[in-house]
Amino acid sequence: MTFLSRRSLLLASIAAAALAQPAFAQEKTIGIAVPNLASSFWISAVYGMESEAKAGGAKVLKLNAGGDANASQQIAQVQDLIQRKVSAIVIGATNGDAVKPIVERAIEAGIPVIGISSPPNTPKLASLVSADHADMGKLQAECLAKAVGGKGTVAMMAGPAGQAWSDLRAKGFREALAKAAPDVKIVAESRLADNRNAALGTAEDWTQRFPDLAGIYAATDDMAAGVVSAFKSASKPVKVSASNFSPTAQQMLKDGDIACTSIQQVVAQGKAAMAQALKAAAKQPVEARVVLPALLVTRENVATVDLSSVVAPADYRP
């Protein structure tokens, strides 16, 4: 019995402490919902958002769905953000269709929503910030065509299906390749892998299925890393082009493992999205569409590129 009463006393005091807390200060809180913080892209984007929010004196709530397939998780997280009555939401969608209804609910509840990179599939967004993905695919095609000498076969590690970024990049690549090197043939396009490990597995199969591959398009640097490991361990030389610019990509570029990488200014995107979110939260006019141009980085120009708009510092942890 003494145990019970002591415990109820403890519980009561915790409850009292909770109730005694002063009402929360009215500073702006911006909700951030991203699909996957294990990916270098979202780490850099969130870094950009956080630094912009800090500059604007706003707090952020960072929520990670933990993978592109975890749409249900992200729906629940957006529900929490609505509940929390954040001033605005910046969201990279796990799946543009699946999060559409909950995002529209947030907008109906009066919370402006800014899409970044992989937007929810709704026309009601306050603003949409993205890179020019088709341009990224195009830059890869031009670089890879040159690297393989304008002939031979290539394969595409094209990234997850149903994501605007991967679809646009792949499309940009195919169209530009047909123009830049009409003799190069695309023999495979995988839409299953969306991370390094899955790409490694698929690429291992390719070393057997297509022993004469001249080049490989990788939709992201993470996937390119998987491709490079597979072909290295099979001792098959192949030219790889990639997108994005994580520390891994920089190392691969220095080591000559990849020919080039077309990069979007990810940190700048994060900053731009947060800037729009802060404007929307303050009921100021926003830009409906912000498109940031892509850059091609090769071994030659890697030393001269300004990285601060591209990738988060190596010691940043979300």
Place this chain on the structure above:
Amino acid sequence: MNQVIAPRLLVAPAGIIAAGLIFAAIAPGFLSLGNAASIAGQAWVLVLLATGQMFALAARGFDISVGAIAALAGTLAAMAANSFGLAGLIVAPLVGLACGTLNGWLVGRLALQPIVATLGSLVALKGIALLVSDDGQAVPLTEAGQATSLAFDPVLGLPPLAWLALACVLGAQFLLSHATLGKRILMLGANPEAVGLVGADAGALQIRAYQLCGLFAGLAGALMTARAGAGLPTEGAGMELQAIAAAIIGGTALSGGVANAIAVAAGAFFVQVVLTGLNLTGVSPFLAQVTVGLVILGSGLMDTALRSLLTRNRQPKDVSP
């Protein structure tokens, strides 16, 4: 009705209270009616998955394919709903039942280890979901607005689909405590030999347990589809583990024979309270993940602690009727 409540059934409710108090203190906006309603609407996918899992565990089995079943069932249901109207969502529990029958048959008739049988189904069902859905593209519902309204807009405190899920959980508990089938499944888990002695077919009971598991996973799939306004073929990874965690926190014995659907629902709510609370505090998402892991470990310890405390308090004077 002087039933003694087993200490393990108290872990989840105690956890909910403890987590509620902690988050009320540290998470702004946690202690509000709106948030309570939001959690009450959110947890049901996990509740249904965990309830299904409970049947498999009660029969001393194991089902790691529940997430894949839910994804496939939800996807096919979305397709059916687009052809026949929202009533087509009824396809989801049917698909779940079919998948459960397959699992049950593999375990109960072919005597495969549950983990092998359901791992095989997990992989194969994921593949089927990708095949039927054009490489894993989501299948948007044409009546998405109506479906999401059923899943989000409260009627008498809970969204209509949450009421439906609650009814299913109560049905599951009624089955366990009052129906011969439920009692036999528990008996199968507690003492497989005894089942033969009362003249029941152990294999058939196992099939029933996995069918119930599949049925509930299918219901979870329908709910997922309604919440997203779209069938999600690639969804569900990791959900099987959350469902198992919730079922165990809810006092289901891994060794079979002990199960209570209401406690399992509480277990799922506990997991959801922790997830939502962490979401509202704004801690690093990585730290949040670590915390969820620790909470699962902690609830295991709480089970042990509660049991030893209650047995110590209960002196020779026992409460038997």
